[in-house]
Amino acid sequence: MKITKLSNIISLKRQLEGGNEEQLKTVRQVLLDVRENGDAAISKYSQMWDGVQLDNFRVAQTEIDDALLNFDPQLKKDLEEAAANIRYYHEAQKRDGYKLPLDNGSWLAQRIIPLDAVGLYVPGGLAAYPSSVLMNVIPAQVAGVQRIVITSPAGKDGKLPDAVLVAASILGVNEIYKVGGAQAIAALAYGTETIAPVDKITGPGNIYVALAKREVFGEVAIDMIAGPSEIAVLADDTAYADEIAADLLSQAEHDALACAVLITTSEQLAEDVAAEVERQLSSLPKETIARQSIENFGQIYIAENLEQAIGAVNSLAPEHLEIVTANAEEDSLKIRHAGAIFIGRYSSEPVGDYFAGTNHVLPTNSTARFASGLNVDDFIKRSSVVYxxxxxxxxxxxxxxxxxxxxxxxxxxxxxxxxxxxxxxx
Amino acid sequence: MKITKLSNIISLKRQLEGGNEEQLKTVRQVLLDVRENGDAAISKYSQMWDGVQLDNFRVAQTEIDDALLNFDPQLKKDLEEAAANIRYYHEAQKRDGYKLPLDNGSWLAQRIIPLDAVGLYVPGGLAAYPSSVLMNVIPAQVAGVQRIVITSPAGKDGKLPDAVLVAASILGVNEIYKVGGAQAIAALAYGTETIAPVDKITGPGNIYVALAKREVFGEVAIDMIAGPSEIAVLADDTAYADEIAADLLSQAEHDALACAVLITTSEQLAEDVAAEVERQLSSLPKETIARQSIENFGQIYIAENLEQAIGAVNSLAPEHLEIVTANAEEDSLKIRHAGAIFIGRYSSEPVGDYFAGTNHVLPTNSTARFASGLNVDDFIKRSSVVYxxxxxxxxxxxxxxxxxxxxxxxxxxxxxxxxxxxxxxx
Structure with a gap:
């Protein structure tokens, strides 16, 4: 990992793939086709791209029951505990409207009303992401959204991963469709014979999903378009190099475009972390991805003092920030721009990805300057009232x-x- | 105005001008040019499009002082009272973060942090819009935003309208630039030698401004892209036809694409309002615009009963909704989708445009299904914290x-x- 002296301006911004003309053309064609031909178009594209022919897109209750039966009970307990923690954190975001009296019997009010229906896209592919289900569904439930739909591409066997179905089941969500890609976004935005439209679509996906979300934006609401993951660690000489290195790699393994940065006041720590990253990389299953990320976007900065280091963090506005310093909580109060902050050596970033209760859908690419992680307010809207x-x-x-x-x-x-x-x- | 029986599905949606390829090309060129050449590019386009050559874009304090001196003291008092009302309503939206204790000394928190800097675009042209200044600046101030910038195209005389400067002065905003169009948006997003960049850009504008906002979205935050204004009136036989007609026309005069709709359980009212609209149109200064709006998008629906009428309003999700019925407040509780609700005959919609305290930046084109009017939360972001x-x-x-x-x-x-x-x- 490269080590440099911290200069004034540093940035996490990477040139991100915005999709090419060909991909956009495809997406627009899919959107139009689903809008006009509904389920028939969904079937066509599911067969074309996911290689599955389904008589019924909707997951049957028996499939959910089977998933529950097959699933490791310990993992189910872990997911349940994570869900409870996430609910606890997000419940505190819920709030009421207000009514303000004016003179002569007049009043003003703000009413908070949950969205009627939201759709969560869960990506498919090689891995299952039950944590995405928890992180997207729970804030919507806390907000009071009545109809929550999950859609995700079926595997070659025509099924969704057990973990996704179990996570949905834990949350009481049973409107689940085996549809992926741009056609899923189209179905959620416009509706088909089988799938009623929603008001907002959240959740990550590949470039086709991202492009489709951009295209339907305005027709329905969408969450942010998530970029590759980022972590910045602010550490002094009280930090352990092996722990910092492991945390940097936890983000680097997500994506070759992920970005892991250490800003430290300790030259010794800088050198030790660089060595540790190299050592740990060699045994990481996702070594190739993580190595690309570290080589292209990884960076260790040595700051002259903590003030300079904190200034640099604020200029980065990272998605995730770990603070491992002698007075980490106090230092954290000087941070103006970060999606999520993890304080002290025991608050390793994955703690927040899965379990602590905070949301893992966070603003990337320096948008933490003006954007927030997914939260209950993303699932409500406000009406003003004048009498x-x-x-x-x-x-x-x-x-x-x-x-x-x-x-x-x-x-x-x-x-x-x-x-x-x-x-x-x- | 056309009168029809209410059927099940009605919609306010109009095919909106999204800008053509030529306009988009121009906007992209301007953005690039300002990004690369800063003030020089600003000067060039200001001369090219606004026909003004300015040595200094920034409004001098003497210009603000002159505006205050020239301005009608009664109107200044009116603006001050409106500002105080708007502040009163928005103060109630302010809120603190929270800290949740966990076992064993651990905790989770949410911190609320205002944006560092926001820019408000105020359109120029024939009229001045001081109300836009109040509606955009006050929520940002209540949120705690430290730097608030206003930018607006100068007139041929190289000046901004007194009303805009007075409104800014009332709010204590003195960083004001005489720059308009896409070049103003570029300056706010990227910064120039004179204008430091901001984190969020709000405010309405012409098609070039709207396209530029879309293009810089992601680099900075933007507010919604406002569509033409809409009003739906829900009324029974307790309403006065002349008042309803006047309120419908108040929105129709905004834009030929504006949409004014009456939904009523009273056939008599329907006929009387249609006649009143015609009568009042003939003496309206903006008759041409209002007539186009009424002829193309105006509609009176006769509902079988109040339930059906309320269902129709919810399917419309109008920007503005007036309820003039025997039990208007009670009926309003059944409304799920409306940007702003005005209750009873004395809550004429313009009351909210200018004075009552609620915000007049509201979701159009049925986006009230999932979007809210401008509010304090639009100027803050949240960081989650895990210890x-x-x-x-x-x-x-x-x-x-x-x-x-x-x-x-x-x-x-x-x-x-x-x-x-x-x-x-x-």
């Missing part, structure tokens, strides 16, 4: 009419003035 | 490692397991 009594109207109508006329909107002024005392109230 | 003590780590590390291995992420498991008792804590 003006006759008296309040009478007092304020001339002011409102003046303001409207100043902006050249005579119709607005007349609307406010149209309420007449002489007609009597109702 | 695990040694004991909590010890108890949970095996579970976390199992979950990671289930997903094929050995590096994650090893990271969590790397913490050793034998090394001793710190």
């Amino acid at each position: 003006y009594s006759e008296k309040t109207w009478e007092e304020n109508a001339p002011k409102i009419a003046r303001l409207a006329r100043m902006e050249g909107l005579e119709g607005h002024a007349r609307a406010v003035e149209s309420r007449g005392w002489t007609k009597g109230g109702n | 695990y003590s040694e004991k909590t780590w010890e108890e949970n590390a095996p579970k976390i490692a199992r979950l990671a291995r289930m997903e094929g992420l050995e590096g994650h498991a090893r990271a969590v397991e790397s913490r050793g008792w034998t090394k001793g804590g710190n």
